[in-house]
Amino acid sequence: MPEIVDASGLSCPQPVLMTLNRIKALNKGEIEVLVDTETSKENVSRAAQSQGWEVAEVTESATGYRILIKKG
């Protein structure tokens, strides 16, 4: 099961800050990030990729987006 970072409803730069903190703590594995705006989705994806993580899947829900990032 991926770790979950719930950044929904939080404005810039919290979603990226929370994602990068979890990336640093885990080093590798799977993280599911919940955000509610397109901007946060783009920012989280860009930040994850800058750390060498892959954006494996992005799904849209009624409240926003689920971004699955992973590093093997």
Added chain:
Amino acid sequence: MGQMKNFFGSRWGIISVGAFIGVLAPLLQKLGNPGNMGVCVACFERDIAGAIGLHRAGVVQYLRPEILGFVLGSLIAAYASKEFRPRAGSAPIVRFVLGAFAMIGALVFLGCPWRAMLRLSAGDWNAILGLLGLIGGIWIGTLFLKGGYNLGRSQKTYTSVGWLMPLIMLGFLVLLFMFPQVKGEAKNGILFYSTKGPGAMHAPIVISLIVSLAIGFLAQRSRFCTMGAFRDLILFRIPHLFYGVVALIAFAFLTNLILGQFHAGFANQPVAHTMHLWNFSGMVLAGLAFCLAGGCPGRQLFLAGEGDGDAAVFVLGMIVGAAFAHNFSLASSPRGVGPHGIAAVIIGLLVCSFIGLTMRQKA
């Protein structure tokens, strides 16, 4: 829309938006806007505060269509790309106070981050102090962010809530056409106008509107943010937004050169003073307030256009802050800082620090 969306979210997308603003802002000055104030968000919100009588500083009263265009352009972009998301409820009173102090800090320097960049690109070296202050304020803000500072979550809300700021701007636009400027008159109907000074200088309304609608549209798509540019660089070492502001400065510099608007030096710059410490400190306050609020003054307008009711509260805070700045003699003038400007900067820094230190989420 898909391909276009990807483009503006890309590195070349943000660079092209910065370049677009960099060319058009000095052009608006050529067409009548005040010197080095092509699309200064703080200055123009201050002029709006004057136009509706919230302050009565006679030289800065004009219902600037650029601000209206920024919000409405963003609204159009948000609907075109299905990104209009009405949301509100994340510490509105804090955002209002941050908006007010951001404006006060900006008016001690005489310009927001947008104008600091336009001033630099036109050779006004006082802007170097302002930009250093901006970066310093943002750096302090990142320390609070690292310490757990958080404004809290917003909630999804009614569509009408997201429409309120665009509707206010539409209302202002109606007023502008109902009560247009009458040459030499300081008032028409309920709107105040400047007969001299920067408030009396403006490009034709239709051109200002078209340019600002385009900037609002593109900035919403690209997430252009003059504060986020430095914050992301300091906090995450991510240079994406920074490319946008570099492009703005570079293209504004070239445009100013071509238009003969580049005059290097510290003294006798348009709507500027040379009190270095307070150019720096005013922007420390503004940078800190923008950082704690999550966006530069332009970005707050674009967010308000895409349905963010909290960003709209920040905008209202800025407009009210401008009224305080002039009513309480906090704002600077080309002669130097206002009688109470220094006290206001110190109080603002204390208030922002109080907010940054106390709004911390426990790990």
